[in-house]
Amino acid sequence: xxxxxxxxxxxxxxxxxxxxxxxxxxxxxxxxxxxxxxxxxxxxxxxxxxxxxxxxxxxxxxxxxxxxxxxxxxxxxxxxxxxxxxxxxxxxxxxxxxxxxxxxxxxxxxxxxxxxxxxxxxxxxxxxxxxxxxxxxxxxxxxxxxxxxxxxxxxxxxxxxxxxxxxxxxxxxxxxxxxxxxxxxxxxxxxxxxxxxxxxxxxxxxxxxxxxxxxxxxxxxxxxxxxxxxxxxxxxxxxxxxxxxxxxxxxxxxxxxxxxxxxxxxxxxxxxxxxxxxxxxx
Amino acid sequence: xxxxxxxxxxxxxxxxxxxxxxxxxxxxxxxxxxxxxxxxxxxxxxxxxxxxxxxxxxxxxxxxxxxxxxxxxxxxxxxxxxxxxxxxxxxxxxxxxxxxxxxxxxxxxxxxxxxxxxxxxxxxxxxxxxxxxxxxxxxxxxxxxxxxxxxxxxxxxxxxxxxxxxxxxxxxxxxxxxxxxxxxxxxxxxxxxxxxxxxxxxxxxxxxxxxxxxxxxxxxxxxxxxxxxxxxxxxxxxxxxxxxxxxxxxxxxxxxxxxxxxxxxxxxxxxxxxxxxxxxxxxxxxxxxxxxxxxxxxxxxxxxxxxxxxxxxxxxxxxxxxxxxxxxxxxxxxxxxxxxxxxxxxxxxxxxxxxxxxxxxxxxxxxxxxxxxxxxxxxxxxxxxxxxxxxxxxxxxxxxxxxxxxxxxxxxxxxxxxxxxxxxxxxxxxxxxxxxxxxxxxxxxx
Numbered sequence: 001x002x003x004x005x006x007x008x009x010x011x012x013x014x015x016x017x018x019x020x021x022x023x024x025x026x027x028x029x030x031x032x033x034x035x036x037x038x039x040x041x042x043x044x045x046x047x048x049x050x051x052x053x054x055x056x057x058x059x060x061x062x063x064x065x066x067x068x069x070x071x072x073x074x075x076x077x078x079x080x081x082x083x084x085x086x087x088x089x090x091x092x093x094x095x096x097x098x099x100x101x102x103x104x105x106x107x108x109x110x111x112x113x114x115x116x117x118x119x120x121x122x123x124x125x126x127x128x129x130x131x132x133x134x135x136x137x138x139x140x141x142x143x144x145x146x147x148x149x150x151x152x153x154x155x156x157x158x159x160x161x162x163x164x165x166x167x168x169x170x171x172x173x174x175x176x177x178x179x180x181x182x183x184x185x186x187x188x189x190x191x192x193x194x195x196x197x198x199x200x201x202x203x204x205x206x207x208x209x210x211x212x213x214x215x216x217x218x219x220x221x222x223x224x225x226x227x228x229x230x231x232x233x234x235x236x237x238x239x240x241x242x243x244x245x246x247x248x249x250x251x252x253x254x255x256x257x258x259x260x261x262x263x264x265x266x267x268x269x270x271x272x273x274x275x276x277x278x279x280x281x282x
Numbered sequence: 283x284x285x286x287x288x289x290x291x292x293x294x295x296x297x298x299x300x301x302x303x304x305x306x307x308x309x310x311x312x313x314x315x316x317x318x319x320x321x322x323x324x325x326x327x328x329x330x331x332x333x334x335x336x337x338x339x340x341x342x343x344x345x346x347x348x349x350x351x352x353x354x355x356x357x358x359x360x361x362x363x364x365x366x367x368x369x370x371x372x373x374x375x376x377x378x379x380x381x382x383x384x385x386x387x388x389x390x391x392x393x394x395x396x397x398x399x400x401x402x403x404x405x406x407x408x409x410x411x412x413x414x415x416x417x418x419x420x421x422x423x424x425x426x427x428x429x430x431x432x433x434x435x436x437x438x439x440x441x442x443x444x445x446x447x448x449x450x451x452x453x454x455x456x457x458x459x460x461x462x463x464x465x466x467x468x469x470x471x472x473x474x475x476x477x478x479x480x481x482x483x484x485x486x487x488x489x490x491x492x493x494x495x496x497x498x499x500x501x502x503x504x505x506x507x508x509x510x511x512x513x514x515x516x517x518x519x520x521x522x523x524x525x526x527x528x529x530x531x532x533x534x535x536x537x538x539x540x541x542x543x544x545x546x547x548x549x550x551x552x553x554x555x556x557x558x559x560x561x562x563x564x565x566x567x568x569x570x571x572x573x574x575x576x577x578x579x580x581x582x583x584x585x586x587x588x589x590x591x592x593x594x595x596x597x598x599x600x601x602x603x604x605x606x607x608x609x610x611x612x613x614x615x616x617x618x619x620x621x622x623x624x625x626x627x628x629x630x631x632x633x634x635x636x637x638x639x640x641x642x643x644x645x646x647x648x649x650x651x652x653x654x655x656x657x658x659x660x661x662x663x664x665x666x667x668x669x670x671x672x673x674x675x676x677x678x679x680x681x682x683x684x685x686x687x688x689x690x691x692x693x694x695x696x697x698x699x700x701x702x703x704x705x706x707x708x709x710x711x712x713x714x715x716x717x718x719x720x721x722x723x724x725x726x727x728x
Contacts, residue, residue, distance in 0.1 A: 040710075047706065054703060056681050056689075122535070143537045143688060230489045232537065246489075247677055248366060248670045 030261075037255040048251040057242075058256070061234035064150070068235070069218045072154055076214065077207075079158070080165035085195075088173055098170070105163040113227025116156035117141075120228065143232040150233060156224045161217065165210045172206025173199070208275045215271070216264045236260050328357040329601045329608050332371060333387035335436075335591055336625060337362040344624040352617045355607030358385075365392055366670040372396050376596055384601040385608055386432075386594045390422055391666045391716075393432050393594050397425040401595040404430045406606050413613050414632030418661065423592055426714065426721060432592030433609050434630035436621055439588055440495060441649040443542065443561045444573040445552040451476040459575045459652060463504065463524060466578040470531040470553065477552075481533040484551035487683070488540040492557055494676035497683065499587025499662040500555075501525060503718050504580025509662055511719045513704060513727040514697035521580070522686050522693045529687040537688075557589075558646045559626040569641030576653035583658035585718070590630065590663075622647070666716035671707055678704045701727040 037048055052058055083101060087094050104112065119125045120140040127137030140148045176199065184194045200207075222237040231242060236256060244253035336345045342362050349358045363371065368388060375381050376399040386393065386400075393400065407420065407430045419434040449458070451473035456465045473482045487493040498509050505521035506512035533551050542554035546564035554561070555577065565572040577586055593609045595602055611617060615633035622628055622635075626643060628650055629635075635647055653659065665675045678700050685696040705727050715725035 051703065051706060054699065056685055139535075141538075142534060144534055230538075247674045249674055 033254045033258060036251055037258055040251070048249075048255045051249075052252050052255045052259075055239075055252075057231065057234045057239055061236050061239045062259075064233055065219060065221070065236045067150070068153065068157070068221060069215060072157055072218055073211070073214055075154075076158055076162050076165055077210070079162050080169050080210075083162075083166050084169040084173055087170060101166055102163040104160045105167065107160070109160065109223030110227060112156060112160040113224040116152065116159070116224065117227050120152045141229055141232070146233065149229045152228050153221070153225045153233060156228060157218070157221060160224060161214065164217075165214055168206050168210040168213070169203065172203045175206075176202045204275055208271060211275070212268045212271050215267045219260055219264055219267070327601065327604075328359050329384045329604050330382055331358050331360045331385040331387060331605075331608070332368060332383050333360065333362045334365045334368045334389065334392045335362065335387055335627075336360075337364060341625050345621070348617060348620045348624065352614075352620065353608055353611040355611060356601065356604035358608055365672070368392055369395065369669050372399060372596065376598070379598070381596055381598040381600065383596055384599040384605040386596060387435060387591060388594075389589055389591045389664065391664050391668070391672070393592055394425050394666045394716075395669055396594075396596075397427060397431055399596055400425075400431045401597055401599070401602065402429040402431070403433055403595065403609075406430075406609060407433055410610065410613055413630075415630055419590060419630055422590060422663075432594040433613060435591040435593045435612060436618070436627035437588060437590045437630050438558050438627050439586055439650055439653065440492075440500065440555060440557050440577065441561065441646060441653065442553065442555050442575040442577060443546055443564050444575055445546070445549075446571050446573060448473050448482055448552040449573075451482075458573065459649070460584075460656065461578050463501075463528075463578045463580045467524070467528055467531065470528065473552070474531050481531055482552040483528075483531060484533045484536045484539055484542055484545055484554040486539045486542050486554075486556050486560065487536045488538050490540040492560070493536075493683065494679040495557070495587055495664065496555060497525075497679040498664070498676070500577050500585050501580070503585025503660045503662045504578070504582055505585075507582040507660065508719045510704065510708070510715060510725055511722075511728050514694070514701045515728070517581075518697060519693045522682065522697070525683070526687050526690075526693075529683075558628070558650065561646065562626045562640075562642050565642040565645065569645065572642070572645060574642075574645040574649035576649050576656060579656070579658070583660045584653065584656045585660040585662055586653050587662045587664065588654075591627070660718050662718050663716045667713035668707075668711055671711060674707055675704065678707070 038044055038046070040047055087098055091097070107115075117124070121127075122137070122139055122141070124140075126140065130137050138148060139145060140152050142149075180198050180202070181194055184198050189197070220237050221235055222241065225233060225235050226238055226241070231238065234242075237260060240253045240256045240260070243249050243256065336342045342360070346360050349360055365388070368386075369392070372383065372386060373396070375383060376396075386396075403423075407415075407423070410433065415434050419437075420430065423430050423432045423434060425431045444458075448469075451469065452458070453465070453468050453472050456469055461469070470481070470483045474480065485491070485493050485496060501521050501524070502509055502512070502518060505524070506515055506517035508515075512518055533545075535545070535550065539545050541560035542551070542556035543561050543564040545551050546554050546561070547566055554564075561574070577584065579585075593612060595605050595609075599605055613631055615629075615631060618629035618631050618633040619636060619639075622643060623639060626646070628647060635644070639647070665672050668675055681703070682696055682700050685691045685700075686693050708725050708727075712724045714721050714723035719725065
């Protein structure tokens with residue numbers, strides 16, 4: 001008799017809270033968002049999607065966001081891996097270095113953007129230094145210099161968000177038993193070979209997590225670029241902000257947000273496929 | 283042993299966290315109980331005054347002081363909100379029949395959509411005959427109907443601020459104050475050459491700048507005689523070609539300027555066009571070095587944008603009689619001059635301007651008067667009846683500027699595609715055209 005009452009499996013009970021939370025905070029807003037983007041006062045409409053596509057800022061925003069990911073992520077991972085491997089060598093004050101390197105993690109996006117704004121502004125620190133050296137300053141953030149604007153955003157984002165990758169990679173490295181590395185060394189593998197065939201393959205899960213996280217976050221780059229360039233270098237999430245807040249058109253804003261969501265999901269799925277461990281067979 | 287200590291610690295930490303959350307939640311929850319949607323509450327019998335003007339904290343405080351000092355007829359609870367909150371509050375209170383507001387203050391475009399919700403004020407306006415409102419303003423106040431819906435409150439516009447240093451490059455034959463757009467362009471070109479090839483002219487084309495008002499109220503009306511209907515006419519192409527030439531003589535840093543008084547003060551530009559309230563601090567303590575000029579005129583006349591604010595009383599206002607007294611007080615010469623002195627909004631009455639005005643305001647007052655009285659002036663209004671979509675309408679004009687002047691695209695193609703965007707917005711709104719376009723309904727680009 002008492003067995004009958006426990007009909008709902010424990011697993012379902014255990015995942016129920018997260019299911020409820022996910023539905024309330026993720027699935028439901030998603031449904032509402034799709035509704036908002038594709039229905040107007042007279043029923044279903046593509047008018048908002050068309051306005052998004054016709055807007056002169058939309059395609060530049062797509063291009064800039066894609067370019068940012070393509071440039072930023074590889075550089076960022078190279079930096080983070082190098083830093084993590086340096087820390088792995090246990091230099092003096094390794095703990096201190098680690099803390100210094102993760103400081104940007106604790107700083108808000110907007111604050112970081114403002115700090116870099118004071119560096120790149122027309123009369124900012126960088127131009128002051130150049131002026132001191134007798135070089136004419138550059139209008140880094142002028143709408144005429146798309147390349148330097150982009151560079152400024154890449155540098156600021158690199159500074160701000162590399163620490164996240166570093167933390168994940170360091171944690172991953174700590175989980176790798178020393179034995180494999182030492183065994184490879186005993187058999188005469190060089191540092192490069194050990195890195196290529198021993199360390200990196202075991203780091204794959206961490207790298208996968210970091211890649212997915214960083215790509216999604218890079219798609220959502222907003223505050224830093226907003227502080228540095230405003231709308232001169234449009235990015236997708238900046239455009240949702242612009243449409244929602246400044247132009248007060250939530251429908252077009254959600255349409256753009258759905259584009260970001262779709263690309264994020266595609267990217268995550270792509271990484272999961274690409275970095276699948278083929279040595280594990282079912 | 284260490285484990286044990288850790289366990290104890292964790293429990294107490296968790297307890298502390300819970301306590302902290304509880305403490306934080308108490309004020310948050312209690313706050314929910316008494317949220318006042320109408321903001322400032324002056325208590326029973328006071329006049330609740332909802333306004334889209336003076337939302338900025340300093341301006342609000344200065345205006346509240348004027349209300350406290352000068353308005354003795356009733357206690358006024360002044361509550362400034364942004365335009366879209368204003369619209370929804372007025373609509374919901376009146377449509378639900380629970381009117382708490384007694385007085386509404388907003389620019390023409392804020393009040394126009396609520397014409398049916400506003401009390402007729404013909405009697406009040408009639409009793410204010412000595413104020414000397416111009417017929418231009420009292421006609422507007424009818425909101426296209428036959429009765430007065432608001433009493434003019436104050437006005438503002440946009441002018442040119444000029445540092446006298448720029449006058450040395452004035453080409454021969456060009457005289458201030460009144461020049462044509464072509465003369466202005468040749469002046470700015472000469473000034474740029476004279477200034478070591480650095481442009482001296484600036485416009486507020488930053489993210490929060492009001493440069494779309496230049497196109498809507500000055501450039502396009504002067505060249506085409508219209509704002510919306512003529513948006514892609516051959517005259518509009520000429521206007522934007524002109525703008526392209528003018529932009530070539532304009533400081534590129536303009537795309538970062540939200541208000542022109544700062545770059546003028548820093549000497550980054552010497553000549554700038556902006557809203558009077560955003561030019562007020564430019565002369566600083568050297569007003570003798572500065573001029574304020576009316577905008578140039580184009581082939582169709584001198585187009586200028588008039589920002590007129592009015593005071594209206596909603597139907598069913600709980601304190602309508604007192605609100606009328608407040609309107610009377612706010613249109614007296616003293617209060618009109620106080621508002622000009624403190625918040626740089628110009629009188630709508632024949633108030634005598636005192637000689638001890640802040641120098642910059644005095645300069646502006648002369649330019650505003652001259653601009654208004656120029657023969658062939660074309661008055662434009664900021665978009666009327668578009669409510670929260672005003673920013674989107676403005677963005678269409680900004681997009682044309684971006685594509686024509688910054689990206690160098692062919693003018694006609696840009697105008698055609700942006701006309702489509704503008705019509706998409708206007709088709710949804712179905713509003714009548716506003717000045718200077720002929721009042722056809724619904725308003726569309728021809």
